[in-house]
Amino acid sequence: MSAAVRPRLSGQARLLFWTSMLVPLAGLALFFLYPMAIVVRRSVTLGDGSLGLDNYIRILGQSHIWGVLGNSLVMSGLTTLICITLGFAIAYALQRTRMPLRWLVSLALVLPLLAPSLVQALGLIFLFGRNGLINQWTGWGIQIYGLPGLVISNTMYALPQAVMIIGAALRHSDTRQYDAARVLGASPWRRFVDITLPGARFGLLSAGFVSFTITITDFGNAAVVGGNYRVLATEIYAQVVGQMNFNMGAVIGIMLLIPTLLAVYLEKLASRREGASESAIPVQPDRAWKRDLVLGTLSQATALVVIAVVATVVFASFVRLWPYRLEMTFQNYNITQENGYKPLWTSLYASTLTAVIGTTLLFALTVAQRQLGRGMAKAVYLLAIVPVGVPGLVLGLSYVLAFNTRAIFPGMLYGTALLIALCNFYHYHSQGFLTMVTGIRTVPPALEETVTCMGGGPLRGLRDAVLPVMSPVLVTVFFFLFMRGMVTLSAVIFLISPTVSVGAVSVLRLDQAGYSTQAAAFSVCIMLVVLAALGLMRAILWLMSRRREVAAAA
């Protein structure tokens, strides 16, 4: 059979296609694949420059690394266990019961998105640290540093994601299954065991993997409240920044990569088996006062703790001398250490870059990917979602190894806000890409084909068929990247220089230097910026939906 007779694309269409395809892929190659390859190479490069597995053997031969690995596993395992138990209870309470004060729980679930991951730890220390308010008042002498502090702060950090995933699984179940069981005579408990639990199984699994992954690779809380309890994330930092032992750092980076990649793979496997039917009728919340009382109290108590911890940070930022002189002052906001507020502006600038570059490249890639054949499209899709399996810490390390070189391209990028922006973009590449793909699937293909048949070129197709549907998605992705850029710590911790630093790092440095109330003040500034961004996003999305309504009313 002869080759396909395909009308030649116009020059404009070809240019558009190749640009929107190759620029994002080149970005992925240079700022993701290349640094990752360097990490792998450095992990097998020995002191004398030859290749071999000696680094691995040496690291595994050190007795303390097994201790660190064990610590990491115990900490993340415990956190995961708590997260899925508590997460299921809260998700169930939100989805299926008529619990009062739902807004309180929702607020508690939004907070961790607004602040750098070390804010939970910072708040805990203000309450339970050596100079903690509670210890001062009661004289109990609770020891929060180490495992307990890590588990608590990481639970607060991972819980919102667990609730979101489990909640989505609960939302997908079909009320007709419950009706059928009821007609057959099943008690509420039987219905829970036979329908609810099996239905949420993959959600629980997925939430477990996500909790495990983000806590085993988290750097912020570990650095602040870890104390002498050493975990892989702090170990990698100590090897690289403390001892300048890049090759050893690379080995630990690879070790961190393994559980994460495994978790991502298992989660994909699990979600593929989950066949949510499109026509499911959602289950309506009902009332059962005993159940609602227990779940409601648990959810609200958890929410209160999360809110209290963050509120403590806000409160501490206005206190003259924690915890001895609790009078109100603004002096903590007069930050002069660590370049003062300069890192905040750098964060703002870099996050804006992340959002602009990221939204543009992701949109281009999504549009181009649609025009590919099935096999190629799948390859691009896989490449675009691989970054989700790479912890920020490992990505940051890979950037040091790849870009901290001679000051020609690409080494000249090292120490610039642009490189920080790119690192944050590729760190969150996968989530942004998935959102874009979901969005572009809602663009009816027939609409674009109509434009083509009516004589419109590909740019017109984008403007008249794709953009009107996609603009809320673009706004969402833009602000998602911006907000992540503002609060992320683990990737950029390696990329800062004496002159170019970011806000999240300032919080860490101020805390480590003993200026904890100023660290709190700086956190509050970051939270305000993110909160403003969140508000702006909501306002824009609201205006977009409203323009439609106004047009409808006219």
Place this chain on the structure above:
Amino acid sequence: MQLKIRNLSKLYGQFQALAGIDLDVGGEEFVCLLGPSGCGKTTLLRIIAGLEPFNGGTLELGGRDLAAVDAQHRGFGIVFQSYSLFPHMTVAENIGYGLKVRKVAPAEIAAKVAQLMDMVHLTPFAERHPWQLSGGQQQRVAIARALAVEPSLLLLDEPLSALDARVRAELRGEIREVQRRLGIPTIMVTHDQEEALTMADKVVCMNAGTIEQIGSPEDVYARPRTRFVADFVGTSNFLGPEAAARLGQVPGAGQGDARLLALRPEDVLLTPDPAGEGVVAGVTFLGNVNRVALDWHGAPLLVDAGRGQALRPGDRVALALVPGSGTWVSA
């Protein structure tokens, strides 16, 4: 202008979606591509539109090879089942869209849009947005939008399938009337035989990627050439030569491998007869007629009986054929 398709074929990987398609559409013809889902009719329409590449054969319009022209430059009009109106544009903007793409002067666009809105009875809705319209109204807008650019060919992809029965019947007539008035050659894809029979000048019956028969609606109904056509368009009984002989039908000379007699239920006349060869197995009420399932020499046979004929299961009947009925088809 004449659309000429010769020996066209299409592969999806190893799957042969279309094979050896020959089709001419000319003048002011209204052509229906009719077939079950998966027969390749939509693929053929999309190839004609230029939205889908093909693997072999030729596609010409007025002597010009369409393989070298992409969809954007073919100048055809297309209407999809899903309406596919631009959600952010008003009715008038949607209809004028193709003219705007062609950079026609605004005053000229406004005049053309007004004329088309009048033609499809949408003038009062000019400033509305698509979601404020019913399905039938939306599809009228889509049709007007396709017609605004005076296409050399109008392509309709199951345009009525998403509408309810009443609106569907109404729009059938309207589409046909507008098409006749403007004299634009039109190809419509449908799986609804009634739609094809009532609307088309020419019905193209497709099955498994090939054309089974092309003919006028009367042709394909009264003189189906293959068993598939006789079965898909209307209802048919199929009798082998032996059974057909019992009703006095023998294949004519030169009918080759035509081995089955296709008999419409209305081609058979029943008379109650205690010595008859048919036994009534069941009766289904269809409104205008009763469809009688007969057991006739051990084989089932469907026959339409008038409402006056009160037949009950177990009754014996004698069979006769309406003169000139029955067609020999290839198995």
